[in-house]
Amino acid sequence: MQQVLIVLHLIVVLALVGVILLQRSEGGALGGLSGGGGVSGFLTGRGQANALTRATAILAAIFFATSMILAILAGANRAPKSILDTNAPAGAPAAPAQAPSGGVLDQLNRLQNQQTPAAPAAPAPAAPAPAAPAAPAPAPQQ
Template identity: 50%
Template sequence: MQTVVIVIHLMIVATLIGMVLLQKSEGGGLGMGGGAGFMSSRGTANLLSRTTAVLAVGFFLTSLLLSWLASYDRKPASIIPTEPTSQSQPAGPATPISPPQGGGILDSLRKSDERQQSQPEPAGPQAPRSQ
């Protein structure tokens, strides 16, 4: 269904573009309008403007239909889980969690600086190595 509406929508779009390009320029903004073209009669101008209006209505309606079809299968979703998580007790006796023995991030940075300073200096230029 959606594919059929998309094909109809694209055909309306292509025809609408053609109808707009066929119409006579009346503003003269680019200085190109006013000449006698192959469609210069008043009746043709009315036909083109009415056809453009009908195609514009068709474009609007197919756009609305496509947006409705796109949202038809969409189900509301939430980022918050709807099922409550069960809080189960551990099987064994509860033991307190001890703080990490290695210290914080500053201590680990100090240790890495000490390791880099304790390495001997190279005798000459060397190629970089991956660690």
């Protein structure tokens, strides 16, 4: 049912956009491109304006109706949730097996102490001594 309403809603949206673009405006929309006759040649002037206005109103009413129905259907399919509801999902344990004590740094230190290195770490190589500064170049003579 919801998919049918979505398709109907999209068709109404496209028709509404088309009808709005066909209407004549002060700025000259697509309705002014056909030389004043509009897309339907049997309607002229005032009759065309009334028909397009009526079609716009009907399509707008259908658009709002389908929007409201889709919103109601979306809300009805959702289960109510409470912020205060603290029940855990069925597959999750009720409480953690061991509550960690201390902060994040304490936990990291514990993890680091639990790991035993396979080989002792080699000392880092010493940094090379800085090179002596170069002698200044002699000033050019004039």
